[in-house]
Amino acid sequence: MSEKPEQKKGWFQRLTSGLARSSQAMTEQVTGAFTKKPLDQEQLDQLEEMLIEADLGPQIAARITDAFGKARFGKSSTETEVKEALAELVAAELSDREGVFDPLSGPKPYVVLFIGVNGSGKTTTLGKIASDLTLNHKAKVLIAAGDTFRAAAVEQLKIWADRAGADFMSRPPGADAAALAYEAVERAKLEGHDVVLIDTAGRLQNKQGLMDELLKIIRVLKKVDPDAPHETLLVLDATVGRNALAQEKIFGNQVGVSGIVMTKLDGTARGGVLVPVARASDSPIKLIGVGEGVDDLQPFDARAFSRSLVGLED
Ligand SMILES: Nc1nc2c(ncn2[C@@H]2O[C@H](COP(=O)(O)OP(=O)(O)OP(=O)(O)O)[C@@H](O)[C@H]2O)c(=O)[nH]1
Ligand SMILES: [Mg+2]
Numbered sequence: 001m002s003e004k005p006e007q008k009k010g011w012f013q014r015l016t017s018g019l020a021r022s023s024q025a026m027t028e029q030v031t032g033a034f035t036k037k038p039l040d041q042e043q044l045d046q047l048e049e050m051l052i053e054a055d056l057g058p059q060i061a062a063r064i065t066d067a068f069g070k071a072r073f074g075k076s077s078t079e080t081e082v083k084e085a086l087a088e089l090v091a092a093e094l095s096d097r098e099g100v101f102d103p104l105s106g107p108k109p110y111v112v113l114f115i116g117v118n119g120s121g122k123t124t125t126l127g128k129i130a131s132d133l134t135l136n137h138k139a140k141v142l143i144a145a146g147d148t149f150r151a152a153a154v155e156q157l158k159i160w161a162d163r164a165g166a167d168f169m170s171r172p173p174g175a176d177a178a179a180l181a182y183e184a185v186e187r188a189k190l191e192g193h194d195v196v197l198i199d200t201a202g203r204l205q206n207k208q209g210l211m212d213e214l215l216k217i218i219r220v221l222k223k224v225d226p227d228a229p230h231e232t233l234l235v236l237d238a239t240v241g242r243n244a245l246a247q248e249k250i251f252g253n254q255v256g257v258s259g260i261v262m263t264k265l266d267g268t269a270r271g272g273v274l275v276p277v278a279r280a281s282d283s284p285i286k287l288i289g290v291g292e293g294v295d296d297l298q299p300f301d302a303r304a305f306s307r308s309l310v311g312l313e314d
Contacts, residue, residue: 010295011298012304012308012314014290014291014295014296014298015288015290015298015304015305015308016308016313017266017290018265018266018290018291018296018308019265019266019271019290019305019308019309020266021266021267021268021269021271022054022265022268022269022270022271022272022309023308023309023310023311024269024311025053025054025269025270026050026054026086026272026309026310026311027083027310027311029046029047029050034046034047034077034082035076035077035078035079035082036076036077036078037076038074038075038076039069039072039073039074039075039076039077040073040074044065044068044069044073047064047065047068048061048062048065049061051064051065051272053270054269054270054271054272054309055241055242055270055271055272055273055276056090056272056273056275056276057242057273057275057276059276060093060275060276060279063093064086064089064090064093067089068085068086068089071085072085080312083310083311083312084312086310087303087306087307087309087310087312088306090272090275090305090306090309090310091302091303091305091306091307093275093278093279094274094275094278094279094285094302094305094306095302097278097279097281097284097285097302098284098285098300098301098302099259099260099283099284099285099286099300100286100299101129101231101233101259101286101287101299103129103133103139103194103195103230103231104133104137104139104194104195106230107227107230108192108193108194109142109185109188109189109193109194109195109196109225110194110195110196110230110231111185111188111195111196111198111221111225111228111229111230111231112129112195112196112197112198112229112230112231112232112233113146113181113198113200113214113217113218113221113229113231113232113233114126114197114198114199114200114233114235115200115214115232115233115234115235115251115255115257116202116234116235116236116237116247116251117202117203117237117247118201118202118203119202119237120202120235120236120237120247120263121235121237121261121263121264121289122147122199122200122202122235123147123153123156123157123160123199124160124263124289124292125233125235125261125263125287125289125297126143126157126160126197126199127157127159127160127161127163127164127294128160128289128294128295128296128297129197129287129297130143130160130161130164130166130197131160131163131164131294132294132297133164133166133194133195134164134165134166135164135165139194139195140167140191140192140193140194140195141164141166141167141193141194141195141196141197142166142167142168142169142184142187142188142191142193142195142196142197143157143160143161143164143166143167143168143169143196143197143198143199144169144170144180144181144183144184144196144197144198144199145157145158145168145169145170145171145180145199146177146180146181146198146199146200146201146217147177147199147200147201147202148170148171148172148173148174148175148176148177148180148201149173149174149201149203149204150173150201151173153199153201154170154173157170157199158170163294166197167191167193169183169184169187177200177201177213177216177217178213178216178217178219178220178221179220181198181217181220181221182220182221182223182224184196184198185221185224185225185228186224189224189225198217198229200213200214200217201213207250211250211254211255214255215254215255218232218255218256229258230258231258231259232255232256232257232258232259233257233258233259233260233261233286233287234247234248234251234252234257234259234260234261234283235260235261235263236248236260236261236262236263236277237262237263237264238262238263238264238265238267238268238270238271238273238274239264239267239268239270241268241270241273242273242276244262244273244277245273245276245277245280248260248277248280248281249280252281252282252283257281257282257283258283259283259284259285259286259287260277260278260281260283260284260285260286261285261286261287261288261289261297262274262277262285262287262288262289262300263288263289264289265288265289265290266289266290266291266296271309272309274288274305284300285300286299286300287299287300288300288305
C-alpha cells in the first residue's frame with residue numbers, strides 16, 4: 001500500500017475524516033476543560049478519564065496523563081499546544097508498533113492469509129488490497145475464496161475480484177478450504193502470479209472449529225511452499241472496542257499473526273482502542289480501514305494516526 005506523494009493530502013484527509021468521530025469526542029473535552037488555564041490536578045484527572053473513554057485503556061491513559069502533567073503542570077496552554085502534546089504522547093506509545101505491508105518486494109507468489117472473526121472486514125480488506133495491487137501496481141493477483149462456509153461470501157469476493165481484474169478461485173459451499181488454498185498457490189506458481197490473497201471464514205461451527213481450520217490451511221500451504229503464508233493478517237474491527245484485545249490474543253496465540261489490520265475506525269468514537277491493541281500485540285499494525293471504499297485502506301502511520309486522533313491537521 002505505497003503512497004505517491006501527490007496522493008498524500010487526500011490520504012491524510014481521508015484519515016482525518018475517518019477518525020472524525022473519535023477526534024471530536026476527544027477534542028470537545030480538551031477545549032472545554034483545559035485550555036488557557038494553568039493545568040491542575042482536576043484537569044489531569046479529566047484528561048485521564050477522557051483517554052479511558054476513548055478506549056486507550058487505563059494503563060496507557062495513566063502513562064500519558066503522567067507524562068502530560070510532568071511537561072505541562074502549572075502552565076496555561078492553547079488548544080493547539082494541548083493537542084500537539086497529546087499527539088506526541090500517543091505517537092510515542094505507537095512508535096515501534098508500525099509495520100509495513102509490502103507484498104510486492106517479497107518472494108513470488110507472495111501468499112497472504114486473512115483471518116479474523118465474522119464481520120471484522122476480512123473480505124473487504126482483501127478486496128481493497130487486490131484493487132490497489134492490480135490497478136496501482138499492475139500486479140498479477142490471484143484471489144482464493146477460502147470462506148467455503150457461505151455461498152454469499154464467495155459472491156461478495158467475486159465482485160471485488162472482478163473490480164480489481166484479479167484471477168479468482170472458489171469451491172462449492174462446504175468444500176475443503178485448505179485444499180482450495182493449496183491449489184491456489186500451485187496455480188500461482190504455474191501462472192506467475194505475484195500475490196495470492198486467501199480469504200477465510202469468520203464463523204464456523206465453533207471457535208475451536210475455526211482455529212482448527214485456519215491451522216489446517218497453514219499446514220497445507222506449507223506443503224506447497226514452506227515459507228507460506230508470507231503474511232497472516234489479522235483483521236480487527238475497531239467498533240468492537242476492547243473485545244479487539246481478546247481477539248488479538250486468541251488469534252495471535254492459536255494461529256499466529258504477522259500483522260494487524262484495524263478496520264472501521266470511521267465507525268466509532270473510540271478509535272483510541274488501536275493503541276492498547278498495538279501495544280499488547282506481538283505483531284505490528286500494518287493497515288487501517290477508515291471507510292468502505294476502495295481507497296479507504298491505508299498504511300498505518302503512527303504519527304498521522306495520533307495527530308488525526310486528537311484532531312490536528314497534518
Ligand atoms: N465503515 C467501514 N466499514 C467497513 C470497513 N471495513 C469493512 N467494512 C464493512 O464491514 C462489513 C463486514 O465486512 P466483511 O469484509 O464482509 O467482513 P468479513 O470479515 O469478511 O465477514 P465474514 O465473511 O462474515 O467473516 C461490510 O459491510 C463492510 O463494508 C471500514 O474500514 N469502514
Ligand atoms: Mg468475509
